[in-house]
Amino acid sequence: MWRTSLCRSLVAFVSVCAVVGCSSDGAGDGTGDGVGEDSGDGDGDGDGDGDGDGTGDGDGDGDNYDTWELTADDWAVQTGETDYVCFEKTFPVEQLRHIVGFEPILDDDAKPFVHHFVLTMLDEPDGNLPRGGCYNLEGDIVWGWAPGVTQYFLPPEAGYLVGDAPGGEVTLRVQIHYNNPLGMPGVLDSSGVRMFHTAELREYNAGSAVFADVPGILIPPGEPAYKHVADCSETQTTNMLNGPITVFASVLHAHEIGSVLWTEVHRDGQVLELNRDDPFSFENQNMKSIDNFVLQPGDRVENHCIYDSTGRTEPTEGGVGTYDEMCWNEVIYYPRENVNFDYCGN
Numbered sequence: 001m002w003r004t005s006l007c008r009s010l011v012a013f014v015s016v017c018a019v020v021g022c023s024s025d026g027a028g029d030g031t032g033d034g035v036g037e038d039s040g041d042g043d044g045d046g047d048g049d050g051d052g053d054g055t056g057d058g059d060g061d062g063d064n065y066d067t068w069e070l071t072a073d074d075w076a077v078q079t080g081e082t083d084y085v086c087f088e089k090t091f092p093v094e095q096l097r098h099i100v101g102f103e104p105i106l107d108d109d110a111k112p113f114v115h116h117f118v119l120t121m122l123d124e125p126d127g128n129l130p131r132g133g134c135y136n137l138e139g140d141i142v143w144g145w146a147p148g149v150t151q152y153f154l155p156p157e158a159g160y161l162v163g164d165a166p167g168g169e170v171t172l173r174v175q176i177h178y179n180n181p182l183g184m185p186g187v188l189d190s191s192g193v194r195m196f197h198t199a200e201l202r203e204y205n206a207g208s209a210v211f212a213d214v215p216g217i218l219i220p221p222g223e224p225a226y227k228h229v230a231d232c233s234e235t236q237t238t239n240m241l242n243g244p245i246t247v248f249a250s251v252l253h254a255h256e257i258g259s260v261l262w263t264e265v266h267r268d269g270q271v272l273e274l275n276r277d278d279p280f281s282f283e284n285q286n287m288k289s290i291d292n293f294v295l296q297p298g299d300r301v302e303n304h305c306i307y308d309s310t311g312r313t314e315p316t317e318g319g320v321g322t323y324d325e326m327c328w329n330e331v332i333y334y335p336r337e338n339v340n341f342d343y344c345g346n
Contacts (some may be wrong), residue, residue: 069194098159110189203335217318
């Protein structure tokens, strides 16, 4: 199985919505009835302008699938402002399966302290988890949660393949970013994720990739519309793509002062728009269904991020903290086999 290691502390969010579904009424509570909405109606015509805002094209019926759960299990949230904690679990897989859906499990008492979390797939268990100070996001990104995210199902033609690694098992890790700016003691958290999987394999193996910049960001204070561009060049996509891929979902991400985000794909003198959040709201992050945007080797991918720093008196840097910023687009695509990277940007 193809795997890479995302040992980057800057990849804090990635995911977060990586492969997620988002709603307009705030954070999901993980207590849904297992029925997703097939409400995505992206109007793209295959040339890259689809802007559907549904929650996935799968049948959305969680009762049709087997489930795994990975949670924090009464983790004591530290009193420091920022901590990243990793938890993992190894599941037996007796035959090839596809993971086809995700649902957040949020602890009501700890929900205000959970900034986001990211689910990844590992080659093998770490053996030293759970632990705090876990800033490295290792493995293949699969899914994530942030405020606004609810249950999400992949379209019926795609799923994340598991069971192809030796040993008949798969190890999944969830990295949770806790934000406790007031240093509240005694907070216990059991948040995590429920995964839906099936032995009925789909046509394509899905994957996730990130186009982003974090360390290159430096935003002056007092700017109502400061622009930063994260660039993945034509040369990079030529080297990183073995063939065309079909993007069917995208999530844009920034932190508290992000105001407008969009992604452009430059090809043969044309500029195609892959996704746009205008306005962007951290409290209601939005995974959008994309209507079969074909990304090709030699495309130039640019993330454009506008920030409103009028409320700040000091420069804002890129980083993993809530007060820091990011410029991020994570896409979900198929076929997995045509991609040999998971991150491209400045």
